[in-house]
Amino acid sequence: xEDYLASVDQPYSAxxxxxxxxxxxARKCTSRELPVFSGDPKEWMAFISNYEHSTAICGYTNxxxxxxxxxxxKGKAREAVASCLLYPDSIPEAIEILxxxxxxxxxxxxxxxxxxxxxxxxxxxxxxxxxxxxVAVRNxxxxxxxxxxxxYFDGGPLLEELVDKLPPYVRLNWYYYQNRCxxxxxxxxxxxxxxxxxxxSRGVKHTGGRRKVKHENSIRQYxxxxxxxxxxxxxxxRSDRSNSATTTDHRRQY
Numbered sequence: 267x268e269d270y271l272a273s274v275d276q277p278y279s280a281x282x283x284x285x286x287x288x289x290x291x292a293r294k295c296t297s298r299e300l301p302v303f304s305g306d307p308k309e310w311m312a313f314i315s316n317y318e319h320s321t322a323i324c325g326y327t328n329x330x331x332x333x334x335x336x337x338x339x340k341g342k343a344r345e346a347v348a349s350c351l352l353y354p355d356s357i358p359e360a361i362e363i364l365x366x367x368x369x370x371x372x373x374x375x376x377x378x379x380x381x382x383x384x385x386x387x388x389x390x391x392x393x394x395x396x397x398x399x400x401v402a403v404r405n406x407x408x409x410x411x412x413x414x415x416x417x418y419f420d421g422g423p424l425l426e427e428l429v430d431k432l433p434p435y436v437r438l439n440w441y442y443y444q445n446r447c448x449x450x451x452x453x454x455x456x457x458x459x460x461x462x463x464x465x466x467s468r469g470v471k472h473t474g475g476r477r478k479v480k481h482e483n484s485i486r487q488y489x490x491x492x493x494x495x496x497x498x499x500x501x502x503x504r505s506d507r508s509n510s511a512t513t514t515d516h517r518r519q520y
Contacts, residue, residue, distance in 0.1 A: 284453070296320055299337065301313050303364075304342065308374070315412075317361070375409060387399075393467070396466045397466050399431065400462055407452060435457050440455075484510055
């Protein structure tokens, strides 16, 4: 009898696991939804960290994760694991496939580096462009740290490429900064960029509102000129019709 009860209780407890108090509390304050992932390596870190963290603290089962993945995966990522999303037991395999296709650390880092290469080189008179470039570099370094690719921090050609995009006077400041460092790495460059972005952001002037007002004033002036031209044309046409009518009356009298 005891063996029978054990055989009955085993599938029930496996299908409906008991959650501890911390998991129950986490389920109340943590969103079940995952970030949309379509196969872009730049989206990978946000997706996989959210998936693994929420699964750990909430104790989500394969059945629950199957529903969550069905809702968030789009495009190529959905196609890559379409068959695995049909069965709860295949969810771990689905995650492994996604990691192999889109989550390899070097793929994520190289994708972010390609975005930096496409950025225009900051100009001497554009603090806002310098801030944008500095923020991109800091995001890149954060992704390198999160991916565990510490070999990228050794510098070398990658660091030279990042430095070469800077304006000459900024590069000169970096070279002065290097003199105070025993060993130049990407991590050192990132710390220096933090200070540079903080200083450059003070020189960024937000003129969006002024530009909008200037644009609206230009539209009003254009509308007024158009109205004046239209009024002038109508006056000329009236004058021409009046003169024509007067000439016709004179001819009839003659």
